[in-house]
Amino acid sequence: MKRINQYKKMFSVEKNIDLKELKKSYRNLVKEWHPDKFQDGDDKKEEAEVMSRQIIDGYHFLVSIAPETKEANLEAYTETITNTGIEDFDHKGQVLEVTFTDGSTYEYFGVQKPVFRKLVNADNRYRFGKRNIFSNYLYRKSKKDQDQDQA
Template sequence: MKRINQYKKLFSVEDAIDLKTLKKSYRNLVKEWHPDKFQDGDVGQEVAEKKSVEIIDGYHFLVSIAPETKVANLKEYTETISNSSILDFQHKGQLLEITFLDGTTYEYFGVSKAVFIKFLNSDKQMRFARRSIFNSYLYRKSKKDLQEA
């Protein structure tokens, strides 16, 4: 959740993510922080490069959790959670990363430690996840999975 709020703040996004507004903000930030604008010193150029990487990562992250993106990928997501079983999972902080047998990986944001412990101790983890995690938390297809495709 911290990462979501950080990126929303960077792009001045208040509530719901609108792709058109996000793209406009992204372009303006890239123009403002492009490393080629900072030719005078190495320090300024290094800061600009780091900021550019943060802007690009933030843009791709926010696009992946935007409602329009979720609607576009809903069929694939529904098929994965309906027809594939859980292969592996990791929980760190409020992030639960689940890898399915079909090779896709999804990240679920805001999953508390208490919910994760219930998931972990469940006799039927897939059933618990379908009922309590898959459609209850903000999710996105993992970047790792997107790079492999």
């Protein structure tokens, strides 16, 4: 959740993510922090390279959790959580990464340790996830899953 808030602050996003406004903000930030604007050997150039990477990562992250993106991918997501089981899962911080038996991987944000423990100890993990996680937490298709789709 901290990461989401950090990116929203960077792009001046208040509540809901509007892709048009996000794109406009992204372009302005890229123009401001593009490393080619600075001279070699300048400390600002190194800072600009770091900021440029953060801007690109933040943009792609916010696009992946935007309501428009979720709406466009809702059918595939619904198919996955309805008709496939859980193959594997991993919990780091408050992010739960679930790999389904169809090969797709989704990240769920804000999942506390007690909820994760209940998932681990559940008699039927898929049923627990379906009732308590899949539709209750902010999610996005995992970056590693997206990389596999592009390959």
